[in-house]
Structures are given as C-alpha cells and as structure tokens.
Amino acid sequence: MIRLTELKLPLDHDAAALEAAVLERLGAVRRFSVSRRAVDARRKAQIRLTYTIDAEVADEPSVLARLAGDGHVGVTPDTAYRMVARAPDGMAERPVVIGTGPCGLLAGLLLAQMGFRPIILERGKVVRERTKDTWAFWRKSVLNPESNVQFGEGGAGTFSDGKLYSQIKDPAFRGRKVLTEFVKAGAPEEILFVGRPHIGTFRLVSMVESMRAEVQALGGEYRFGSHVVDLDLAQTERGYAMRGVVLASGERIAASHVVLAVGHSARDTFEMLHARGVEMVAKPFSIGFRIEHPQGMIDACRWGQFAGHKLLGAADYKLVHHCANGRSVYSFCMCPGGTVVAAASEVGRLVTNGMSQYSRAERNANAGIVVGISPEDYPGGPLAGIAFQRHWEEMAFAAGGGTYAAPAQKVADFLAGRASTTVGSVVPSYKPGVNWTDLSGCLPDYAIAAIREALPAFGRQIAGFDMADAVLTGVETRTSSPLRIPRGAGLQSLNVSGLYPAGEGAGFAGGILSAGVDGIRVAEAVGLAIVGSISQL
Numbered sequence: 001m002i003r004l005t006e007l008k009l010p011l012d013h014d015a016a017a018l019e020a021a022v023l024e025r026l027g028a029v030r031r032f033s034v035s036r037r038a039v040d041a042r043r044k045a046q047i048r049l050t051y052t053i054d055a056e057v058a059d060e061p062s063v064l065a066r067l068a069g070d071g072h073v074g075v076t077p078d079t080a081y082r083m084v085a086r087a088p089d090g091m092a093e094r095p096v097v098i099g100t101g102p103c104g105l106l107a108g109l110l111l112a113q114m115g116f117r118p119i120i121l122e123r124g125k126v127v128r129e130r131t132k133d134t135w136a137f138w139r140k141s142v143l144n145p146e147s148n149v150q151f152g153e154g155g156a157g158t159f160s161d162g163k164l165y166s167q168i169k170d171p172a173f174r175g176r177k178v179l180t181e182f183v184k185a186g187a188p189e190e191i192l193f194v195g196r197p198h199i200g201t202f203r204l205v206s207m208v209e210s211m212r213a214e215v216q217a218l219g220g221e222y223r224f225g226s227h228v229v230d231l232d233l234a235q236t237e238r239g240y241a242m243r244g245v246v247l248a249s250g251e252r253i254a255a256s257h258v259v260l261a262v263g264h265s266a267r268d269t270f271e272m273l274h275a276r277g278v279e280m281v282a283k284p285f286s287i288g289f290r291i292e293h294p295q296g297m298i299d300a301c302r303w304g305q306f307a308g309h310k311l312l313g314a315a316d317y318k319l320v321h322h323c324a325n326g327r328s329v330y331s332f333c334m335c336p337g338g339t340v341v342a343a344a345s346e347v348g349r350l351v352t353n354g355m356s357q358y359s360r361a362e363r364n365a366n367a368g369i370v371v372g373i374s375p376e377d378y379p380g381g382p383l384a385g386i387a388f389q390r391h392w393e394e395m396a397f398a399a400g401g402g403t404y405a406a407p408a409q410k411v412a413d414f415l416a417g418r419a420s421t422t423v424g425s426v427v428p429s430y431k432p433g434v435n436w437t438d439l440s441g442c443l444p445d446y447a448i449a450a451i452r453e454a455l456p457a458f459g460r461q462i463a464g465f466d467m468a469d470a471v472l473t474g475v476e477t478r479t480s481s482p483l484r485i486p487r488g489a490g491l492q493s494l495n496v497s498g499l500y501p502a503g504e505g506a507g508f509a510g511g512i513l514s515a516g517v518d519g520i521r522v523a524e525a526v527g528l529a530i531v532g533s534i535s536q537l
Contacts, residue, residue: 001076002026002060007051008040011306022053025073026063030056035076038195039312044304049311050195081177085527087115094119095526096245096255098228101155102512103503104261105208106178106519107526108215114527117219119253121245123227123266124152127208134159138342138431141404146227149353150265150345150478153224154208157512159343161335161356162199164191166513178516185210188358196316200358228269231258231276233496240277242498256498257526261519263505264481265345267386270505279486279494280382283507286332286479287392287443288370288451289472290340290352291411292426293465295365298336301462313337314360317367317462321454325446329454332368332479336360339429340473342404349393350400350407352430352476364429368476369454371447378482385482396442396475401435407442407475408434412468415452424469434473442474481507491525500526 007021022032032055040048054076057063067073093116097108100122111118123146124130130152133144145151149159164179179191182199185207191197199207212222230246232254244254262269274280295314299307302315314336321329338356345351354366378388399407408428413420419438428434440448459466484507486494493499502508502522509515 001054001056002063003035003074003076004053004055005072007053007072008048009051011047011049011309011311013049018051022055026055026057026067028058030058032056034193036193036195041302044302044306047303047306047312079173079176081173081180083114084524085114085531087117087527088531091116091530093257093530094255095257095259095530096121096253097259097261098245099155099261099263099266099503099505100153100208100222101261101263101503102157102515103509103519103522104155104259105211106181106516107259107261107502107523108220109181109211110520110523111526112215112218112220114523115218116527116530117221118215119221119223119255120215121226121228121247121253122153122222122224125224127153127158127205130154131205137344137404141432143344143347143404145345145347146225148345149341149343150263153212154204155263156265156343156353156478157515158204158208159201159341159353159355160512161333161338161354162201162204162358163333163511164197164199164513165195166511166517168514168517170517174517174520175513177520178513181211182207185214198356198358200360201355203358230272231278231496231499233276236497239495239497242496257500257530258498259500259502259519259522259526260485260506261502261522263503264478266505267346270386270483271383273485274383278496278499280483281486282375282378282382282385282482283484284372284374285385285482286330286368286370286372287389287447288329288332288368288476289439289443289474290354290366290430290476291369292340292364292366292428292471292473293467294426295337295363297464297467298365298462301464314365316365319458319461319465321457323450323453325449327446327450328372329369329450330372332370332476334365334367336365337362338366339364339431340366340406342406342431343478344393344404346390346393348397349390350397350404350475351393351478352406352473353478362429364426366429368479369451369472370476370479371443371450373447377444382483389477389482392443392475393477399435399437399439399442399474403432405433405435406430406473407437407439408471408473409437409439410468411455411466411470411472414439414472415455415466424471426469426471428471428473430473439472439474480510481505483507490529491522
C-alpha cells in the first residue's frame with residue numbers, strides 16, 4: 001500500500017472529488033481508504049479537510065519511483081499490533097489488575113488475550129449499577145463513596161467527553177490497538193481516522209461491558225466490590241516483593257505480579273501504599289474552575305460561516321496564558337456541547353468535571369480553566385497534594401451551601417470581585433444545582449489572581465470568552481494525580497518488585513487514550529516477566 005498525506009479538499013466536497021484527487025496524485029488506483037481526516041480551520045473563510053490516504057496501485061515500485069521527490073508519498077506503515085508474550089499451557093500464575101478504568105481495562109484485556117487469565121479487582125460496581133448511583137447523586141445529592149464519577153467499572157473516563165487523542169509518542173502503535181479494541185467493542189469506526197475522535201458517555205458504558213465480556217470469555221475474572229486495603233509483601237535485599245493483596249473483606253489473593261491502575265482519586269489507596277513504604281513523590285497538577293459559554297458562540301468564533309456544519313460538529317478550543325505572577329492558566333478537558341458534572345468521591349467535599357455525549361448537542365460549552373501548581377505550593381511529602389486538594393474541596397462544599405450544590409459566579413462579577421446573586425443569559429448545567437456566591441475563597445489567592453488576568457486575555461483570542469454572563473463553577477481539583485509512583489526496570493515499582501504502577505493515578509497518563517496505552521505497556525511487561533520467570537525455573 002502507498003500512503004498519501006496532506007491531501008486537502010474543500011469542506012463541502014463530495015465522494016467523487018476525493019477519488020479524483022487521489023487519482024490525480026497517484027494515477028491508476030485499485031482501491032483506497034481514508035487513514036486520517038482532520039480539519040484545517042486556520043482560515044475560517046476557507047475551512048478545508050486534510051486527508052491521509054492508503055491506496056493500492058497496480059505497480060507500486062514505479063509509482064514510488066515517479067513520486068520519489070514528493071514528501072507526501074511513501075509506503076504505508078505496518079500498524080498491526082503484535083503480542084509480545086503468550087502464557088504457557090497449564091500456567092498457574094494469575095496476575096492481578098487493580099482498577100477498571102481505561103488503564104486497568106486495557107491491561108486486563110491484553111493479559112487475557114495473551115492467555116494469562118487475569119484477576120481484575122474493582123472497588124466499585126458494574127458500570128450500569130454505577131451509572132444509576134451517579135445519576136442519583138446528581139439528582140438527589142446522595143453520594144455513594146464507593147460508586148460515583150471516580151469509582152466503578154470504566155473509571156473516571158466513563159463520565160467525560162470520551163476524548164481519544166493524545167500527544168504521547170507511540171512508535172509501537174499501542175494507541176492504534178486501543179482504538180481498534182474500542183471499535184470492536186462498539187465505538188463508531190470513525191475514531192480510527194478522524195483527527196480528534198471522541199465517544200461520549202453513553203457509548204462508553206456499552207463498550208466497557210463488551211470488553212469485560214471478552215476478558216471473561218478468555219478466562220479472566222472480574223471481582224466487583226473488591227476494595228484493596230493492604231499489600232502482602234516479602235522483605236528482600238533490595239526492598240520488597242509482592243506476595244498478594246488483601247481486600248476489605250479480609251480475603252487475601254496471592255499474586256506476585258500486580259498492576260496498580262487505581263486512578264487519580266484513590267486517596268485511601270495512596271495512603272496505604274505510603275504506609276507500606278512504596279516509594280512515591282509529589283508532582284505538579286492544576287486547580288481551577290469550570291467555565292460555561294453558549295456553544296453557538298464558540299462555534300461561530302471557531303468555524304465562522306461554517307458553524308453548524310455536520311462534519312465540523314460542536315467546536316472546541318485550547319487556550320493558555322502566562323501570567324505576571326509566574327503562573328500559567330490554561331483550558332483543560334474542554335467539553336463541547338456538554339455539561340458540568342458533580343465528581344465528588346468523598347463526603348463533605350465538592351469537585352466538578354465536564355462531560356459530553358457523542359452528539360455534543362447540549363446548549364453550553366464547558367472547560368476547566370485551571371492554574372498550574374507544584375509541590376512547592378503544598379510542601380509536606382508525597383501525600384501533601386491530597387491534603388491540599390481536600391482543603392479546597394471542603395471550601396467549595398461550604399461555599400455551595402453544604403448540600404453538594406456547587407458555588408458559582410458570573411465572569412463579570414468574578415472579575416469585579418463581587419458576589420453573583422442571580423442567573424444571567426448562560427444557565428449553568430451543573431446538577432444538583434448551584435449557589436450563586438463569590439468564588440474568591442474557593443482557591444488560593446495566587447490562583448484567583450491568575451484566572452482574573454487570564455480571562456480577558458482569552459477574550460482577545462476568542463471573542464466573548466470573558467462575556468459578563470459566562471459562568472464559573474467551582475472547583476476543579478482532580479486534573480491529574482498529585483503524586484507519582486516511580487517505575488524502574490520492567491516498569492515495576494522502584495522498591496517493590498512485582499508491583500506495576502500504571503496509568504493516571506500513578507502519574508503516567510492523562511486521558512483515556514494515554515491511560516489505555518500505558519495499560520498495554522504494563523501488561524506487556526507483566527507478560528514478559530511471568531514468561532521469563534517460568535523459563536528460568
């Protein structure tokens with residue numbers, strides 16, 4: 001196959017125009033397929049689609065020779081994923097995976113596909129029961145600390161925009177493996193070729209169920225309501241070695257290879273690991289608010305006359321501003337046509353996040369507007385970031401009235417330093433509801449000052465971004481894990497052999513795709529370690 005890149009066509013072209021453009025560049029073509037389609041909106045008056053095409057031609061060597069000087073023509077790379085290990089027949093070793101978010105889900109799936117019959121532990125519930133608990137929280141303010149936006153099958157990514165793009169380097173095409181597995185589980189096939197793919201919450205639910213069914217069919221075992229509260233460790237000359245895990249029920253599960261994919265909000269697990277001596281360090285993360293605008297305004301600013309075009313959908317944005325006080329403020333987890341959701345996992349603490357369905361058809365756009373912070377802002381060791389997050393989540397809970405209503409403020413009032421009292425033209429989407437107030441007490445002073453400086457700067461990039469009635473809702477504290485569990489040889493913990501820190505909670509991913517890729521990397525390491533240890537017996 002020959003790959004043709006940077007093939008640009010007008011937004012409203014038809015299928016015949018694409019075929020004609022391919023033929024014009026390559027000559028006679030037996031068949032072709034779209035490998036990637038992206039939107040080039042640098043000129044709003046002339047938005048174009050940019051294609052990467054894979055084509056089969058009659059005489060590939062002569063075509064490549066004829067176009068040897070064309071930097072946009074070459075051989076199609078082999079993106080097929082290849083297993084790095086296979087479980088030997090009759091193998092008794094069963095690895096354990098803790099957590100069923102994107103990282104744990106892909107780690108468990110790959111281990112099952114390699115024949116290792118993993119045991120997968122999840123403290124929360126199956127995805128549909130978890131969804132009922134989450135909606136009950138949003139509607140009735142009844143929080144289940146073990147079944148919510150953060151905990152349960154599918155992880156925090158289940159209640160998000162379902163974005164499937166990342167800036168990670170992926171020479172082994174593990175990202176392609178993630179997307180292919182998602183399509184096999186029911187995701188739309190377009191995620192394999194559109195430039196900025198997404199799925200949305202409702203589709204993620206059925207996909208998670210389908211992938212669980214495959215793991216079970218391959219001999220894997222899921223155990224829900226299985227909260228890991230301790231590690232069974234053996235002392236070694238270089239630290240510790242895994243012997244098993246202990247559940248809240250008191251059950252001990254023997255395991256010498258354990259994937260730790262608990263997500264960024266498993267604070268009690270981090271505390272247990274720290275008490276057990278597992279090496280970890282504090283890391284930077286970000287805090288801020290959610291901001292909401294009319295989606296139509298964002299569409300008009302981004303797409304101009306093409307706003308509403310079916311191929312463009314709801315527009316997104318990405319913004320950053322470097323402030324006079326040395327802080328950086330940026331947009332995070334932008335959710336076109338979505339809603340702001342209650343994402344608390346602890347009683348008496350309030351957290352927000354953003355979510356979209358596949359259609360992205362809600363009236364508002366929302367995004368986190370967050371400020372970067374570092375361990376110097378919360379000294380005290382690897383768990384200090386958790387204490388920092390909890391403090392501001394408690395402040396937001398109190399500012400919201402102590403009922404899981406969120407504190408909210410209109411942008412004009414926030415910039416002027418006065419409390420908001422009534423809703424304006426932008427109706428906040430957060431459920432169970434908002435309490436109009438002054439948000440200045442919900443974040444550190446340096447973060448408030450930075451966001452006040454950034455909003456007008458963002459308004460110069462997107463007209464209307466600092467509109468008076470845009471809504472800020474607090475607080476967003478779970479942008480990423482506040483700590484990292486370092487890895488060494490074979491992706492194992494530096495001082496606990498057989499423990500594989502993985503994904504966003506361990507500080508090695510940020511989003512669904514990168515978490516899934518890291519889950520695959522760790523599963524490969526586990527498979528190679530098990531096979532290697534068996535071969536040495």
